[in-house]
Amino acid sequence: MNAGMIPQHVIDEVLRRLDIAEIVGKYVHLSKHGKYLKGLCPFHSEKTPSFTVTPEKQIFHCYGCGKGGNVIKFVMEMEGETFPEAVRRLAGELGISADWEPAGRHSPSPQQQARDRLYEAYAYSARLYHYVLRNTDAGIAAMDYLRTRGFTDKMIESFVIGYAPPRRDTLVQALQRQGFDLAEMERGGLLRRQENGEYADRFRDRIMFPIEDGAGRIVAFAGRLLSDGQPKYLNSPESMLFSKSRTLYRLHQARPSIRKSRQVVLFEGYVDCIKAWSAGVHNGVATMGTALTAEHASMLRRFAEEVIVCYDGDDAGRAAAHKSIPLLEAAGFRVRIGMLPGQMDPDEYISVHGPESFVRECIDNAVSAIKFQLIYLRKSHILSEEDGKIRYLREAVRLVASRDSPTERELLLKDLALEFGVSLETLKQEAHDIRMREKKGKTGDIPGGTWNNVWNDKRASASLPNIPPTYVTAERQLLCWMMQDADTAAIVQERLGDDFHAENHAAIAAYLYAYYAEGNEPDVGRFIAYLQDDRLERIASAIALMDVPFGERELEDCIRTVSLVSVDREIERCMEASLHAAREGDVLRAAQILEQKKSLEKKRKELQRPGGF
Numbered sequence: 001m002n003a004g005m006i007p008q009h010v011i012d013e014v015l016r017r018l019d020i021a022e023i024v025g026k027y028v029h030l031s032k033h034g035k036y037l038k039g040l041c042p043f044h045s046e047k048t049p050s051f052t053v054t055p056e057k058q059i060f061h062c063y064g065c066g067k068g069g070n071v072i073k074f075v076m077e078m079e080g081e082t083f084p085e086a087v088r089r090l091a092g093e094l095g096i097s098a099d100w101e102p103a104g105r106h107s108p109s110p111q112q113q114a115r116d117r118l119y120e121a122y123a124y125s126a127r128l129y130h131y132v133l134r135n136t137d138a139g140i141a142a143m144d145y146l147r148t149r150g151f152t153d154k155m156i157e158s159f160v161i162g163y164a165p166p167r168r169d170t171l172v173q174a175l176q177r178q179g180f181d182l183a184e185m186e187r188g189g190l191l192r193r194q195e196n197g198e199y200a201d202r203f204r205d206r207i208m209f210p211i212e213d214g215a216g217r218i219v220a221f222a223g224r225l226l227s228d229g230q231p232k233y234l235n236s237p238e239s240m241l242f243s244k245s246r247t248l249y250r251l252h253q254a255r256p257s258i259r260k261s262r263q264v265v266l267f268e269g270y271v272d273c274i275k276a277w278s279a280g281v282h283n284g285v286a287t288m289g290t291a292l293t294a295e296h297a298s299m300l301r302r303f304a305e306e307v308i309v310c311y312d313g314d315d316a317g318r319a320a321a322h323k324s325i326p327l328l329e330a331a332g333f334r335v336r337i338g339m340l341p342g343q344m345d346p347d348e349y350i351s352v353h354g355p356e357s358f359v360r361e362c363i364d365n366a367v368s369a370i371k372f373q374l375i376y377l378r379k380s381h382i383l384s385e386e387d388g389k390i391r392y393l394r395e396a397v398r399l400v401a402s403r404d405s406p407t408e409r410e411l412l413l414k415d416l417a418l419e420f421g422v423s424l425e426t427l428k429q430e431a432h433d434i435r436m437r438e439k440k441g442k443t444g445d446i447p448g449g450t451w452n453n454v455w456n457d458k459r460a461s462a463s464l465p466n467i468p469p470t471y472v473t474a475e476r477q478l479l480c481w482m483m484q485d486a487d488t489a490a491i492v493q494e495r496l497g498d499d500f501h502a503e504n505h506a507a508i509a510a511y512l513y514a515y516y517a518e519g520n521e522p523d524v525g526r527f528i529a530y531l532q533d534d535r536l537e538r539i540a541s542a543i544a545l546m547d548v549p550f551g552e553r554e555l556e557d558c559i560r561t562v563s564l565v566s567v568d569r570e571i572e573r574c575m576e577a578s579l580h581a582a583r584e585g586d587v588l589r590a591a592q593i594l595e596q597k598k599s600l601e602k603k604r605k606e607l608q609r610p611g612g613f
């Protein structure tokens with residue numbers, strides 16, 4: 001049950017020393033309601049709070065989306081970390097030794113050591129560049145430039161913007177003084193090797209923007225040349241830490257906001273991302289000098305359902321946005337496009353029209369993917385000519401036909417019909433024909449737009465009233481008491497053993513027996529950590545929140561309810577078996593089974609009698 005390589009005592013100490021209310025309070029505004037603290041759930045979008053924290057049990061649970069668990073679980077969900085990652089980081093913050101690799105693997109691999117050194121070097125370089133910008137004469141011109149471009153002190157601080165001076169070896173010397181190996185730093189992308197064999201700074205006379213990975217560690221830089229020259233923009237090369245196709249600028253900081261809104265805004269450049277942040281768009285990320293990849297899309301899909309693509313308003317930006325649509329839709333996103341007028345990029349738009357207008361016009365009023373595709377399509381046809389008009393209409397209808405929603409199709413076709421003076425019926429017929437042809441092309445295939453299907457399914461099942469059978473409630477009740485008291489667990493173990501009928505309940509019971517057998521004290525938060533199974537953790541935390549007072553009578557009732565189901569199932573099995581035996585002509589066997597059935601029925605009667613057993 002031990003979490004891979006993390007010793008139980010480390011997990012225990014983390015749980016003991018961290019207060020869930022304090023940790024959650026960093027992310028969620030909580031208010032007190034009796035034994036609970038309540039707030040708006042950070043994991044799903046809601047207007048009235050259904051997210052609760054119970055300090056007494058050191059657990060959280062959301063009645064809206066069902067997420068729940070202990071403080072480690074909360075941090076894992078918030079930061080997108082694995083269990084070992086979360087424990088390691090929390091232990092580090094508490095100053096608990098992180099040296100817990102089992103014997104034989106005491107020292108990290110040479111590869112890991114090299115990575116660690118490089119992380120350290122990037123962090124150091126970022127601090128150095130930031131210092132040069134803020135505190136030295138060499139940084140004055142860069143500061144002036146940033147101010148004219150609308151960067152405030154707050155932005156410079158929170159994005160750790162820096163300046164790499166023009167000298168050839170500022171960083172070379174600094175890294176050398178810190179004891180870093182220059183050849184290693186060159187391989188890691190911080191330095192360059194000149195033709196004469198000497199090392200030189202890769203970034204010179206550039207405004208420096210540190211790029212972090214998903215865990216918030218600096219893994220690369222983007223540098224913008226301060227004086228005239230080429231290349232104007234330079235990014236770190238790919239390295240053992242940095243992969244363009246997997247890195248999204250600002251993902252680490254934007255994640256809580258993305259998760260909460262289930263929406264992410266995608267930018268083409270880091271400056272757009274920073275400016276949008278200052279305009280209040282905190283769920284924005286940017287690709288780093290590369291087109292959007294399927295890897296980017298699937299990374300984001302873990303946190304969001306909708307993407308707003310907010311690329312430049314020029315032809316290149318529109319083309320890139322157009323290209324991103326099928327990729328994002330394939331990942332299951334609902335896609336909208338922020339329309340920037342007059343060839344502007346988001347940075348310019350915010351400078352000219354202000355942050356409120358940006359949020360309203362480009363984010364809130366972003367158009368649907370299909371609307372954007374139609375606008376885009378128009379640009380490539382000459383609509384003043386009859387021929388161009390027909391070709392446009394035909395392609396437009398094909399696009400519309402690919403949409404799954406009949407209502408959406410109808411509305412879009414109506415617009416087209418009205419604009420081009422064609423009858424709606426004709427367009428509908430054409431769209432219908434296209435859909436039929438497509439369907440034949442891929443028989444048995446579920447049409448695209450999986451997002452819509454998933455969404456609809458979720459809605460449908462959520463609206464169905466769901467009343468659990470009585471034994472399910474009884475099992476939950478038992479588990480709740482068992483988590484709080486070892487003696488109760490022992491009684492249930494003796495009487496029911498693993499005879500829980502809901503599979504998840506049986507699993508939790510088995511874990512509880514093992515947990516107490518190992519000499520552990522009752523502790524809900526600790527037990528949940530012991531489970532290390534996402535599904536079971538959620539169920540256990542929901543169960544732990546049940547507030548049913550314990551009583552001997554109630555305990556007996558619950559055990560009886562659960563036992564009755566077992567007996568009923570046994571009786572059913574007997575009936576089937578005796579029928580089978582009779583059909584086979586095995587009279588003796590049939591008689592034996594009937595005897596068995598009789599004793600089961602007797603047992604059933606006893607169980608039903610109050611105070612029975």
Ligand SMILES: [Zn+2]
Binds near residue numbers: 043044051064065
């Ligand atoms: Zn929730």
